[in-house]
Amino acid sequence: MPRAILNAPALLRRREFLSGLFVLALGGFCLLAVGDLEIGTVTEMGPGYVPNAVAWLIVLAGAGMTLAGFWDAAEVEETVHWRPLLVISAAVCVFGLLVDRYGIVLAVVASTYVASFASPITRHRETPYLCVVLAALGAFAFVKGLGLAIPIWPR
């Protein structure tokens, strides 16, 4: 076994090792979802038969990749940029949180405002105009025009 095993930070920069952990996490998630679903037999498969098999295949693949990662020294070339990742996710979540009760106008304005912090390329004096344009588009084109059943204003 290579020396790197003693050096956890170095190991966590390895692309294949990390990929393996990622797949293990996916597999774990799947097993969790399967829970105690009925598995059944080959002729009378329960609802859990195929999901359970697929989940274990993913876990196995993840374990294999993680192990193989000890021998593959290639490092991750990409870096994670937290700002766009977190801000864009938050912006879309804000839309989901607000749209039900507070209507499309507020949801669009709030999420567009949040999204404006995702990147330094934004010019903040443009944001209010963008909010107005998009909110109007949502209310008129989507709700009025296409008849989507989304409230326009808070209810």
Place this chain on the structure above:
Amino acid sequence: MDLLQNIALGMSVAAGFENLLFCFLGVLLGTLIGVLPGIGAVATMAMLLPLTFHLAPTTSLIMLAGIYYGAQYGGSTTAILVNLPGEANSVATTLDGYAMAKRGRAGAALAIAAIGSFFAGTVSTLLIAQFGPAMAALALKFGPVEYFSLMLLGLVCSMVLAAGALHKAVVMILFGVFLGLAGTDANSPMPRLTFGVDAMADGMSFVAIAVGLFGITEIILNLERDLTRIGAIPLRDLFPTREELRESAGPIVRGTFLGSVLGVLPGGGALLASFGAYALEKKISKTPERFGKGAIAGVAAPEAANNAGAQTSFIPLLTLGVPSNAIMAVMAGAMTIQGVIPGPQVMVEHAPLFWGMIASMWIGNLMLLVLNLPLVGLWVKLLQVPYRLMFPAILFFSAIGVYSIANASFDVYLAVMMGVLGYVMAKLGFEATPLVLGFILGPMMEENFKRAMLLSGGDAATFIERPISAGLLLICALMLGLMLLPSFAKTRQVALKED
């Protein structure tokens, strides 16, 4: 003649006012997103899915199809003038297209790309009309055993043709299959794998998954890169010289046919077609050293091929009911939402829809020729819309599109989760397409697998005892065997390598 009759039927459907209008809107929108780097056809089509609820099935499919092949035209404009692929499928065109533009022949390159695409679009439309019915007739003989093997072949092909590492594609397929299994399955009344979330009782929202993986992830990745400085090369005249026309005739024809074939393959489609055609031209050229330095054949062939491939990739979906790539998975979703089950029955039960859609492709190609040649200046201007204004708008369309499918906030959060998942996948070199294919094909495969097992009394030998199924499985095994050959693996790596 049958073919003529069918085409006449199609024309009469496609030429209706509403269908013409939405065909036009589709190709217009397709050109738009094709020109703009940073937004792709899959995400656009997924976002617009809910909006097509209100249209007639034929009209909505005509529009969605228009977005796809329209994007192939638009992508070439950006590839040639800016050296960025407006659409992933135009990567091959950047190589020689941009080199031509730097020599002042941008107009000629654009004209050849449009003419080549039009020729390819026309031929592949005829090919679909010609071979579609035969394929569908074959598929009508398929039982659950054959269907299972066919879908397995589709997944194997998509693994082999995925750009990244093979084992990563396998994992993505498996995870996609798993996600696809969530919800209520056919044999039991209780929803499964939902963590008790009501919004998932009918399964995960396909739109949320597609928009998350292809839309939100893309925005996050684009904001990391510097997309602020896009400099387009100015256009002079649009007319290719007689010499250039003569040199591109052969490549266009060859590109069209190679593209048509590669488009039909499961896991294939436009991207593979354009690279394949480029490689072929370079190989048979008498002057291969000119490639990469502005050879017109290097523009003509991939552009013809990607358009041909884009269109023939409809064949497996419309005749076998098996989507061969992510775009076709979206189309399958659209058809299902409209109550049209993709498969061989479409041609019989929905003949006007089938032929109308095919005829609309040709009409759409004609529209695109007009849209892209005289109006190319307009599209170039569009490239100057800065990304800081574009990304909030894309985000807005994504959120509304996902939410309005079922008016469920959960779907919006699911799209965010998928966006984050897609981001991690991109950083670690996993591709999204196999996941989406697995998601669509997984539940269909489970269904057919269970039925096959029920019919055979649990005897797995049934898959190799039936000849068609055995043949399909043999092809699967051969493809996997090829992958294990080191020399093939190397070629694949070179051929499918992006950027």
